[in-house]
Amino acid sequence: xxxxxxRTLTEADxxxxxxxxxxxxxxxxxxxxxxxxRNRQAMVGLVIFLIVLFAAIFGPSLCxxxxxxxxxxxxxxxxxxxxxxxxxxxxxxxxxxxxYGARISMIVGVxxxxxxxxxxxxxxxxxxxxxxxxxxLMRICDGLKAIPSILLAITLMTALGADIKNVIIxxxxxxxxxxxxxxxxxxxxxxxQTYIEAMRGIGAKSRRILWRHIAPNIMSPLLVQMTFVFxxxxxxxxxxxxxxxxxxxxxxxxxxxxxEGRTVIFTSQWMIIxxxxxxxxxxxxxxLFGDGxxxxxxxxxx
Amino acid sequence: xxxxxxxxxxxxxxTTFNTERGKLKAVxxxxxxxxxxxxxxxxxxxxxxxxxxxxxxxRLYDEKKxxxxxxKILFKGESLFDIPLPKMRNYRGEKISMIFQDALSALNPxxxxxxxxxxxxxxxxxxxxxxxxxxxxxxxxxxxxxxxSKRIDQYPHELSGGMRQRVMIAIALACSPELLIxxxxxxxxxxxxxxxxxxxxxxxxxxxxxxxxxxxHDLAVVAETCNRVVVMYLxxxxxxxxxxxIFDNPMHPYTKGLLQSIPRISDEKQERxxxxxxxxxxxSNVPHGCxxxxxxxxxxxxxxxxxxxxxxxxxxxxKVRCWKAIKGIN
Amino acid sequence: xKKEREVIVETTNxxxxxxxAHNQIVKAVxxxxxxxxxxETYGLVGETGCGKSTFGRTLIRLQNxxxxxxxxxxxxxxxAPEKELGDLRKQMQMVFQDPFTSLNPRIRIGDMLMEVLKIxxxxxxxxxxxxxxxxxxxxxxxxxxxxxxxxxxxxGGQRQRIGLARALILNPEIIxxxxxxxxxxxxxxxxxxxxxxxxxxxxxxxxxxxxxxISVVKYISNRIGVMYLGHLVEEATTEDLFSHPLxxxxxxxxxxxxxxxxxxxxxxxxxxxxxxxxxIDPPSGCVFRTRCPYATTLCEDLKPQTLxxxxxEGHRVACHMYAEKHYGTTGAMIExxxxxxxVAK
Numbered sequence: 013x014x015x016x017x018x019r020t021l022t023e024a025d026x027x028x029x030x031x032x033x034x035x036x037x038x039x040x041x042x043x044x045x046x047x048x049x050r051n052r053q054a055m056v057g058l059v060i061f062l063i064v065l066f067a068a069i070f071g072p073s074l075c076x077x078x079x080x081x082x083x084x085x086x087x088x089x090x091x092x093x094x095x096x097x098x099x100x101x102x103x104x105x106x107x108x109x110x111x112y113g114a115r116i117s118m119i120v121g122v123x124x125x126x127x128x129x130x131x132x133x134x135x136x137x138x139x140x141x142x143x144x145x146x147x148x149l150m151r152i153c154d155g156l157k158a159i160p161s162i163l164l165a166i167t168l169m170t171a172l173g174a175d176i177k178n179v180i181i182x183x184x185x186x187x188x189x190x191x192x193x194x195x196x197x198x199x200x201x202x203x204x205q206t207y208i209e210a211m212r213g214i215g216a217k218s219r220r221i222l223w224r225h226i227a228p229n230i231m232s233p234l235l236v237q238m239t240f241v242f243x244x245x246x247x248x249x250x251x252x253x254x255x256x257x258x259x260x261x262x263x264x265x266x267x268x269x270x271x272e273g274r275t276v277i278f279t280s281q282w283m284i285i286x287x288x289x290x291x292x293x294x295x296x297x298x299x300l301f302g303d304g305x306x307x308x309x310x311x312x313x314x
Numbered sequence: 315x316x317x318x319x320x321x322x323x324x325x326x327x328x329t330t331f332n333t334e335r336g337k338l339k340a341v342x343x344x345x346x347x348x349x350x351x352x353x354x355x356x357x358x359x360x361x362x363x364x365x366x367x368x369x370x371x372x373r374l375y376d377e378k379k380x381x382x383x384x385x386k387i388l389f390k391g392e393s394l395f396d397i398p399l400p401k402m403r404n405y406r407g408e409k410i411s412m413i414f415q416d417a418l419s420a421l422n423p424x425x426x427x428x429x430x431x432x433x434x435x436x437x438x439x440x441x442x443x444x445x446x447x448x449x450x451x452x453x454x455x456x457x458x459x460x461x462x463s464k465r466i467d468q469y470p471h472e473l474s475g476g477m478r479q480r481v482m483i484a485i486a487l488a489c490s491p492e493l494l495i496x497x498x499x500x501x502x503x504x505x506x507x508x509x510x511x512x513x514x515x516x517x518x519x520x521x522x523x524x525x526x527x528x529x530x531h532d533l534a535v536v537a538e539t540c541n542r543v544v545v546m547y548l549x550x551x552x553x554x555x556x557x558x559x560i561f562d563n564p565m566h567p568y569t570k571g572l573l574q575s576i577p578r579i580s581d582e583k584q585e586r587x588x589x590x591x592x593x594x595x596x597x598s599n600v601p602h603g604c605x606x607x608x609x610x611x612x613x614x615x616x617x618x619x620x621x622x623x624x625x626x627x628x629x630x631x632x633k634v635r636c637w638k639a640i641k642g643i644n
Numbered sequence: 645x646k647k648e649r650e651v652i653v654e655t656t657n658x659x660x661x662x663x664x665a666h667n668q669i670v671k672a673v674x675x676x677x678x679x680x681x682x683x684e685t686y687g688l689v690g691e692t693g694c695g696k697s698t699f700g701r702t703l704i705r706l707q708n709x710x711x712x713x714x715x716x717x718x719x720x721x722x723x724a725p726e727k728e729l730g731d732l733r734k735q736m737q738m739v740f741q742d743p744f745t746s747l748n749p750r751i752r753i754g755d756m757l758m759e760v761l762k763i764x765x766x767x768x769x770x771x772x773x774x775x776x777x778x779x780x781x782x783x784x785x786x787x788x789x790x791x792x793x794x795x796x797x798x799x800g801g802q803r804q805r806i807g808l809a810r811a812l813i814l815n816p817e818i819i820x821x822x823x824x825x826x827x828x829x830x831x832x833x834x835x836x837x838x839x840x841x842x843x844x845x846x847x848x849x850x851x852x853x854x855x856x857x858i859s860v861v862k863y864i865s866n867r868i869g870v871m872y873l874g875h876l877v878e879e880a881t882t883e884d885l886f887s888h889p890l891x892x893x894x895x896x897x898x899x900x901x902x903x904x905x906x907x908x909x910x911x912x913x914x915x916x917x918x919x920x921x922x923x924i925d926p927p928s929g930c931v932f933r934t935r936c937p938y939a940t941t942l943c944e945d946l947k948p949q950t951l952x953x954x955x956x957e958g959h960r961v962a963c964h965m966y967a968e969k970h971y972g973t974t975g976a977m978i979e980x981x982x983x984x985x986x987v988a989k
Contacts, residue, residue: 021771021778029774033792040794206746210810213706214760215733224759228750359829474919475692504691504856506916509900513913531830534859534902557906575834577863579886579901580908586841587834587863593799594829 044308054304060297064290068118071111079104079112080262088280098282100272109264110287116176116265117294120249123180125242128187129234135188136195136230137222140203150196153189161186165248169257176259179249186248187241194237198230205229232309239302243295250291266291321493321525322348322371326385329363329370338597340366342549343385345624348493351523353516355540355557357530357572361594362546364529368495371527372412373402389493408438411486415498417478421470427454427481428466434488453484458514476507483514493525494518500535512539533576537561542631545569548594548605551624555632565627565639567610604636612638652850653680653703653736653818658712658722660695660702670923672698674874674931675712677950680818685844685851687865687882689858689897693920695874696854700820703852704736705729716818734764737811741823743803747795753806754791757781760813777813784809785839801832805839812843818850826857837864858901862886867958870894873931874923876950880959890953890961892936930964938965 021029048054067074083103091098097106135153139146156164168182202208203226211221246266252258253267254274261268266287273283329341341363348354356364373394375381387394389410394402406412414420422430431453432446441449447466454462457480470478479499486494496515500508516539519526528540536543536557543560545553545568553566564570574588592609595601603621607613622637634640660673673695680686688696701707703714705721714722721732740746748756757777758770767773778788784805795803804824811819821840825833837860843849855861861868862882869879870891878891889895896914916935921927927934933943942964950962953969 021775026771026774029788029791032789036792206740206742207748209701209706210738210740210746210807211748213704213733213738214763214810214814215730216759216763220763225748225751229748359831477919505858505902506691506896506900509902509913510915512902532902533830534904537904537906538902561904561906572830573904575831576904577834577837577859578904579859579862579898580903580905583863586838589835589838590831591835593801593832 048304048308051304051307053300054308057297057300057302057304060293061301064114064294064297065118067111068114071115075105075108075111077105077108079109079264081105088276088283090280091282097286098280100269100280100283101276106269106283106286109269110266110290113264113266113269113287114290114294116259116263117246117249117291119176120179120183121242121245121298124183124187124245125238127180127184128191128241129238131184131188132191132193132195132237133227133230133234135192136197136199136234137227139192139196140199140226141218141222146196149192153192156185156189157193162248162251165252166255166257169252174257174260176263179252179258183245183248187245191234191237191241195230195234198233199226202226202229232306235309236302236306239298239305243298243302246291246295246298319349320347320388321350321352321390322527323388324367324371324385325388327367327370327387328384329366329375330382330384331375332380332382335598337382339600340549340597341370344546344549344551345385346544346551346554348525348527350492350525351519352542353519353526353528353540355528355530355536355543356546357533357536357543358546359531359594361548361597363549364546365497367546368412368497368527368529371495372406372410373399404438407434407486407491408489409491410493410495411489411491412495412497413479413482413486413499415501417475417482417502418470420482421478423470426467426469427473427484431466431481431485431488434485438489449488450484453487454481456487456518457481457484458510459484475503476510479503479507479511480514483511483518487518487522490522491524493527495527495529497529498531499528501530501532508535515539533572534578545572548600549597550605550635551633552606552635553633554624555628556630559628559630559632563628563632565632565634566606566636567612567639568606571609612643614638649681649684651679652682652717653852654678654715655703656713656715658699658702658714659710660698660707661710664924668924671874671926672923673702674926676871676874676876677712678869678876678879680850680852682817682850683844683848684866685853685864687861687868688852688854688871689856689861689868690871691856691897691920693873693923694871695923696871697822699871700738700822700852700854704738704820705732706738730764734814735816736818736820737814737816738820738822739804739807739811739824742827743800743807744827746807747803749795752792752794753786753798753809754778754781756806757809757813760810764814766814777809780809780813783812783843799832800828801835804828804832804836808836808839808843812847815847816849818852820852820854822854823856824853825860826855833860840864858898870897873921873926875931875962876960877932877963878959878961879950880961884959888959890959890966891932891963892938892965893932930962940964 081104085103086099087101087103089095089099095105095107097110100106135149139149165182165186168185169178172178172181208221208225211225249258249265250267250270253265254271256271258267259265269287270284273280277284324347325345327341327344328339331338331340344367356367358364369375370383371387377383377399383395389405394405428447428450431450435441435446435449450466451462454465459465459477459480473481500511503511512535515526530536540557542556544551545566547568553560553569560569561573564573571588571590575590577587590609601608603618605621607617610617622635624633624635625640626632627634627640656677657675658673659675662670662672664670676699688699690696698707702709709722712722713720716732716735754777757780758773761767761773761776767776778791781788781790786802786805786809798806825836828836840851841864844851853861853864865882867879867881868885869876870893871877872893878894885894886898889898896916899912899914918935921934929945930943930948933939936943948962948964948967950960951967952958952960953966
């Protein structure tokens with residue numbers, strides 16, 4: 013068998029292999045999709061999230077009015093045909109403002125989730141690999157985590173100035189340590205798996221092991237955590253705007269709408285109820301989706 | 315085969331699990347009996363339903379959602395499926411005890427072994443602390459743990475693997491059960507320890523005249539300890555006989571294959587080991603007709619059509635599920 | 645014939661210590677010297693914690709030896725830096741015990757095999773690599789349809805075949821098998837053992853077969869080494885070891901192996917007293933003395949040498965009982981030992 017002639021692949025062979033590959037990929041995908049579709053909670057979460065995302069992207073074409081158009085005569089009107097969610101203290105349409113606010117929330121949520129996820133992955137991978145990097149990175153993370161996150165965010169916002177970019181920066185700083193810790197502990201588990209040892213035995217270099225073999229295997233907890241970070245960033249952004257340290261007025265943000273409604277909570281509840289409910293729904297949707305993702309991403313359970 | 319000599323009778327037991335992929339019959343029409351003071355071996359590969367059988371006897375599955383039982387289990391003439399579930403607790407640990415493969419995870423790390431032995435005594439007999447302690451020391455002596463009065467205050471992690479398995483056995487024996495179910499009790503242990511634990515089980519079986527069901531994949535362990543053997547394949551019993559019969563005169567092709575495919579320490583070396591081709595099919599995909607047919611070298615069309623029932627063949631309670639063996643064709 | 649055989653791996657006094665908490669050291673492997681001849685299967689047996697797996701991992705430099713030398717084909721690789729290990733990796737590969745954790749769950753097995761080739765720069769084009777991967781898959785009894793499957797789609801036996809394919813694709817000469825069949829079912833186990841034997845015949849492989857199942861090791865091995873607490877206590881050809889086990893530990897170990905024959909179950913077992921001592925604080929002198937039925941004060945004071953004294957050549961044992969026979973008297977032995985120490989100094 014040893015001196016069997018080296019077999020070469022013909023065009024036909026290659027084509028057949030490609031065909032097998034495509035068929036299998038399709039099969040595996042449809043299996044996963046099927047599994048996901050069967051997970052009702054995750055589906056509900058995904059649908060809520062997609063609605064909010066859709067609103068955020070196509071907001072301008074969904075609303076007739078401008079979110080900042082003042083109409084003092086029409087101030088604090090309850091929900092009606094023209095104003096679905098009523099109007100606010102300056103006569104602006106709350107529905108329009110909430111839709112535009114969704115854009116802010118989505119931008120903040122996506123950016124913070126993605127950036128802190130990527131940073132966390134890098135931090136986690138390297139600290140699982142190098143003892144010195146581990147010491148340094150983890151002490152920084154510990155330091156950041158020692159400060160209550162909302163306080164840290166407010167401090168950073170005060171230092172950087174109220175701006176959506178700065179909201180993203182400060183929330184990323186707040187969330188990255190958690191991501192890093194999570195990635196590190198996941199990487200430490202994966203590192204001990206026999207297949208990593210097997211790759212070393214084959215002669216793979218560290219970089220290949222870290223990025224091709226460890227990283228994909230810690231992605232699923234990270235992705236799940238990213239959806240949660242997404243959700244908490246929406247809340248934190250709202251809280252910052254509520255406290256006046258977030259997105260500057262008159263740009264609408266869910267938090268600032270709530271903040272403005274605070275003064276008239278006993279007379280014009282719609283200013284609180286609608287943005288509040290939508291914030292809560294979005295966060296709930298993201299959390300449900302995150303939980304569903306966890307099941308979906310586990311290759312062993314399919 | 316007098317009825318009153320039977321400690322446990324399992325009749326046509328079927329255990330079905332409701333899983334994501336629909337209903338899976340993990341055990342399908344299993345019947346056997348355990349006589350007083352006998353060691354019955356249940357042998358098979360993973361997925362054959364041997365552990366499910368034992369856990370069904372203890373009714374350890376969630377019957378509301380997950381598992382469905384059919385058939386009959388008579389323990390000293392009393393039907394275990396007919397008693398209400400809360401009352402089942404009186405049987406577990408008192409009349410029927412179980413020991414598991416992984417002694418480390420089966421012991422609670424935050425309690426001393428003394429406390430863990432006293433627990434079943436308190437649950438079933440409300441035994442007071444001093445009396446229970448005495449009994450615990452007695453039990454540890456029985457299972458051959460040196461210096462029991464000192465060991466009683468130690469935590470599981472302070473003991474070696476073999477010692478932990480002995481403690482597990484001591485806990486299982488605390489209430490003097492009439493039936494001990496040992497589920498792969500030595501699989502995680504080294505050979506020298508395995509030999510000691512198996513010797514201990516045999517010795518206790520004789521001393522206490524208790525029935526033992528030994529579940530294992532290791533035919534050599536069966537040969538050295540059991541009186542009778544049941545061989546399972548894919549949820550069904552394929553052969554039942556006394557140990558000497560099984561080893562001297564195996565009838566089912568699966569049993570034959572298993573016996574031939576293990577390397578034996580006292581045999582002359584053969585060129586190659588015997589191989590049973592293929593793998594055990596999934597429970598979700600049970601073949602029609604004889605379940606072993608697709609791996610069996612004697613299989614014919616008739617085998618794939620009908621599944622033979624377990625039938626007596628030869629003498630001395632030898633039963634086999636293969637029509638060819640029954641007719642003496644092979 | 646034995647004299648002509650090529651020594652392919654030689655270890656001398658290999659030690660592997662691990663630091664643990666409280667500044668203590670676990671002596672996992674404590675001075676193992678052995679030789680592997682080309683084309684043979686060397687079985688390494690011993691109980692949990694005896695250091696056999698650690699020795700296997702140290703041998704292929706998954707771990708660096710604390711002390712001692714490892715020579716592969718005459719070349720000392722015990723301290724070679726990671727970068728120079730490429731050739732060694734091609735010569736020596738490992739097959740792992742657990743078929744479920746030894747494959748990356750997110751990589752298709754064909755891609756995994758091609759990656760191995762890529763790491764070593766074998767094969768020019770993608771299709772050449774693919775052809776090689778498919779060839780090796782066929783060799784271990786997998787079908788080409790399996791190429792794009794993920795590990796979780798396979799059964800335990802098939803995964804072990806994949807593990808074997810991964811080891812074989814570099815065309816190694818030596819394979820360290822760490823309990824390769826102990827996680828498999830009986831009927832699958834015999835398939836894999838036969839596959840190991842077939843591949844050895846066709847590719848002239850040398851196996852270091854580490855296992856705790858003595859029946860399996862007996863079946864597959866030409867020579868067997870017995871380890872206890874980091875030490876190689878006895879080594880002999882398979883026939884010799886089973887017909888004349890010399891070391892008291894080997895005798896106890898072999899007597900404990902259950903036999904699949906109900907007519908032979910009345911054999912006499914040697915029950916060892918006590919537990920395995922901790923490798924952090926191994927006994928002085930002979931490591932086995934705390935459980936040995938024949939232990940004397942000599943065993944406490946002096947570490948036995950490994951001497952070739954079996955009825956047949958190549959039967960090495962580390963026990964004072966036989967050393968006396970070798971040297972004539974205890975006094976002569978101690979004298980010899982003293983001289984040796986003087987020479988060492």
